[in-house]
Amino acid sequence: MGKCELCGKEGSRLEADHKELGRIMVCQECWSNLYDGNRMTCSIGASGGSCPCCR
């Protein structure tokens, strides 16, 4: 538990590798926004390569 580093909302957070901000902890909502906007560097793709930004 903690505060989202983007919107400040408290709750469970997810780790995101933001392209400009680096590694940050954000809420589910902000994580989805980052993901949809392709604003994360891809750490998911390292394991499977299934992420659209890594292809």
Ligand SMILES: [Zn+2]
């Ligand atoms: Zn947030």
